[in-house]
Structures are given as structure tokens and as C-alpha cells.
Amino acid sequence: MKIRFSHVLAVGIVAGVAGWMWTGSFVAGGMADSENATPPPSQRAEEAAAKPFRVAVREITAQPRRSILVIRGRTEADAKVEVRAETSGRVAERRVKEGDRVAKDDVLCVLDKGAREAKVLDARAQLAQAELDFTAATQLNEKGFTAQTRVAALKAAMDAATARLEEEKLELSRTIIKAPIPGIIESPMVSTGTVLAVGGVCATIIDADPVLAIGQVSERDVSKLEIGQNADVELVTGGNATGKIRYIGTASDPATRTFRVEIEIENKDGAIRDGVTTTARVPLREESAHLLSSGVLTLNDAGTLGIRAVDEQNRVAFHPVTVLGGDEDGLWVGGLPDTVRLIVTGQDYVTDGQTVEPVATMAGAAQ
Structure with missing residues (x-):
């Protein structure tokens, strides 16, 4: 009977498998075949879960800072005064113009005096007459030729004449409008010939x-x-x-x-x-602040802005901060302890109170 090649191949395979099994060497699925071999994925996952989460930290210290309020x-x-007329009248003369610098009590405008001077003269004459009448009555009273009531009446008349004279003189003085403060004349200014009412702006x-x-x-x-x-x-x-x-x-x-x-x-x-x-x-007043990158800022569950840091027991702690300002080097914040171990990488993957494995980094890692 003729032997086929396939029969020979099958016999060879069977003999090879039997020989390998006779040696006793085999590999179990999912297990290392030597002591120095890489552990299987399941074992590596278990070991990783048992270890604390690793985060990058950098120790930062507060620095004195004087912030600027813009x-x-x-x-x-400092003062802006509208100089108004205290009596009515036509502007007869304007002593200054827009842009002039004036001192206190410099004359600005002169109003037409009208009959005011005549009224002053009339009041002065009446006062003189009242003084004569009072003097004569006083002398007669001393001699017993007139009553004391007449002397009192003439005294009252003389006082009234004095008051009228002062009133007329004051009214006349109001035709000269003076600067109440030093300063510069602002435009517009009243023109010559304008009739100003009481309260009109000169x-x-x-x-x-x-x-x-x-x-x-x-x-x-x-x-x-x-x-x-x-x-x-x-x-x-x-x-x-x-x-x-x-x-x-x-x-x-x-x-x-x-x-x-x-x-x-x-x-x-x-x-x-x-x-x-x-x-x-x-x-502003000098205060302690920390300079850090905006990338390390995070929010807690309540939506408060702050940073996460690691305490002495390697537990995560959230610290709220107040942004004081910024410059080309980063942000200045307040509200932190003087020295804090800041989490610069991994702060968004840990929770408050979680124990972690901190790994120190250089300052540039915060950027």
C-alpha cells in the first residue's frame, strides 16, 4: 500500500506534541512564564489600585505684595461759581473777558447806576434833617420845653433815616459785581448792554x-x-x-x-x-500673597474658586482664594497659608480628604 505524505505529516505532528507534553513545560494563560517577566494586566491593575494616586506638587511661599487700585x-x-447780579440793571461796563485770570474782589461787571446815586443823596439829606430835629428836641427837653415822647419819636425817625441811607448805599454797591473767588473766567460771559435781572449771570x-x-x-x-x-x-x-x-x-x-x-x-x-x-x-497697603499660574485654579463642588494642596499627611485639601491681580508671571492670590504644597498636576482628578502620593516638581511645572 502506498503511504501518502499527509499521513506522514500527521504522524509527525502527533509525535511532536507528545514529546513536548512529556517534557512537562507549559504556559498557563494570564501568568508569567519567568520570575522577571512583566506581570499580566490584571495583576498590574490590582497593584495600581492599591497604591495612592500620584500628583505633582510644588511648595509655594507667600510674598509681600503692594497691589494697585485703578x-x-x-x-x-475745585470751585465753579456763577457770579449773579443782586440787583437789576443794564450792563454798562465789562471789566474782564473770557479766559482772564482774576483775583478775589476784582470787578467783573458794572451795572448802570440809574437813580441809585440820587437816592443815596436823598437818604443822606433826610438823615441830616432827622439828626438836627433830634438834637434840637433833646436840648429843649433838657430845659423842660418839650416832652420826652417827642424826643423818643425823633430818635426813631433818625434811626429810620440811618437805616434807609445804609440800604440805598448797599443797593448802589450792588451795581459793581465782584469776583467772590480767584480763578479763570469761563465762556460765555454777559455782553455790554445786556439788561440783567436779579439773579442774572454776569x-x-x-x-x-x-x-x-x-x-x-x-x-x-x-x-x-x-x-x-x-x-x-x-x-x-x-x-x-x-x-x-x-x-x-x-x-x-x-x-x-x-x-x-x-x-x-x-x-x-x-x-x-x-x-x-x-x-x-x-x-494699597502691603499684604501677603502667592504668585501662581492660572492653570492650577479649580472649582470645588460649591463652585468656589481655589486651589488643591497636600497637607502633612498627604491628604488633599481645598483652599479658596481671592484673585488680587495679575502680571506677566501669573496671578496673585490671597487667602492661602504662608506655605502650601500646591498640586500643579492632577488637581482635577482627586477629591478633598483623599490620600495621594505627592511628587515634587520644579517651579516651571505650574505653568
Whole structure:
């Protein structure tokens, strides 16, 4: 009988398997075949679950920092007075013009005196007559030729004449309108020939020395300011000035919930104009703060902004923070202990109170 090749191949395979089984060497599925072999996935998963979660940490220490509060606003003259007429009359003379600098009590406008001078002369004459009558009655009374009641009546008449004279003189003086404060004449100003009624504006005077930089501060920041604090003021027109806080509002604006702040700036040369947009920077009190990257900030379950750190027992702890400001190096935050082991990698994969394995990193790892 002819032997086929397939029969020979089958016999060879059977003989090979029998020989391998006779040696006793075999590999069980899912188990290492030597002591130094890599453990199977199931074993590695069990070992990983038994170990604490590894996080990258960096120790940060508080640094002294003086933050800057920015106040945006505008300039305003220290005083702005509309000089009004106290009597009616036609403007007969205008002694100044728009833009002139005036001192206190300088004459601004002169009104037509009309019959006022004549009334003063009439009142003076009546007073002189009343004085003569009173003197004569007094002498007669001393001799017993007139009653004391007549002397009293003439005394009253003389006092009335004196009061009328003073009134007429005051009315005449009101035709000369003077500057109540020093400053610069603002446009527009009344023209010669205009008839002013009582209360009509002759001129407007602006006293811009000192000038005020006025802005609004939020209710969160107003407690950081104090009267007398220095401020650097930048003008939108160019240039800078230095001033001091002279007023902090005690009541907020109901619409914006902000407080008025006035910064007084010396302006002897009048270079700073009224109504110019300003940006004031006020250095605040020095405080301890931490500088860190914005990437390490996280939120807790309540939505509070903060960071996660590792305590001495390698447990995760959440610390809320307050952002104080930022620069090119990162964010300045407050509210942390002086020294803290900050989690810079893995903070979003751990929970408060969880024990972890901290791995120290260099400062750059926080970026």
C-alpha cells in the first residue's frame, strides 16, 4: 500500500506534541512564564489600585505684595461759581473777558447806576434833617420845653433815616459785581448792554487750583482706601500728576453701588483742564500673597474658586482664594497659608480628604 505524505505529516505532528507534553513545560494563560517577566494586566491593575494616586506638587511661599487700585474718572475744578447780579440793571461796563485770570474782589461787571446815586443823596439829606430835629428836641427837653415822647419819636425817625441811607448805599454797591473767588473766567460771559435781572449771570469763574480727579470705586474696594493716600494720575491728554485722596464717599450711588472718591492735584500753572478723562493708580497697603499660574485654579463642588494642596499627611485639601491681580508671571492670590504644597498636576482628578502620593516638581511645572 502506498503511504501518502499527509499521513506522514500527521504522524509527525502527533509525535511532536507528545514529546513536548512529556517534557512537562507549559504556559498557563494570564501568568508569567519567568520570575522577571512583566506581570499580566490584571495583576498590574490590582497593584495600581492599591497604591495612592500620584500628583505633582510644588511648595509655594507667600510674598509681600503692594497691589494697585485703578480708579477711572475725570477732572473737575475745585470751585465753579456763577457770579449773579443782586440787583437789576443794564450792563454798562465789562471789566474782564473770557479766559482772564482774576483775583478775589476784582470787578467783573458794572451795572448802570440809574437813580441809585440820587437816592443815596436823598437818604443822606433826610438823615441830616432827622439828626438836627433830634438834637434840637433833646436840648429843649433838657430845659423842660418839650416832652420826652417827642424826643423818643425823633430818635426813631433818625434811626429810620440811618437805616434807609445804609440800604440805598448797599443797593448802589450792588451795581459793581465782584469776583467772590480767584480763578479763570469761563465762556460765555454777559455782553455790554445786556439788561440783567436779579439773579442774572454776569460771569462764571472756575478755580482749578487744586483740580480734582473724581472717580467711582466699587463697594468691594472702597474699604481699602484712606484719606491722604497718594495716587498717580494719568491724563488722557498726556502727562501725569501726583495727588492725594481728600474725600471718600460715605453713601453709595443707588444705581451703580459705587462710592465717589476725590483726588486733589496741585495745578498752579493751570495746565490740567476741567473735564479731562483720568486714570488714577492708588498703591494699597502691603499684604501677603502667592504668585501662581492660572492653570492650577479649580472649582470645588460649591463652585468656589481655589486651589488643591497636600497637607502633612498627604491628604488633599481645598483652599479658596481671592484673585488680587495679575502680571506677566501669573496671578496673585490671597487667602492661602504662608506655605502650601500646591498640586500643579492632577488637581482635577482627586477629591478633598483623599490620600495621594505627592511628587515634587520644579517651579516651571505650574505653568
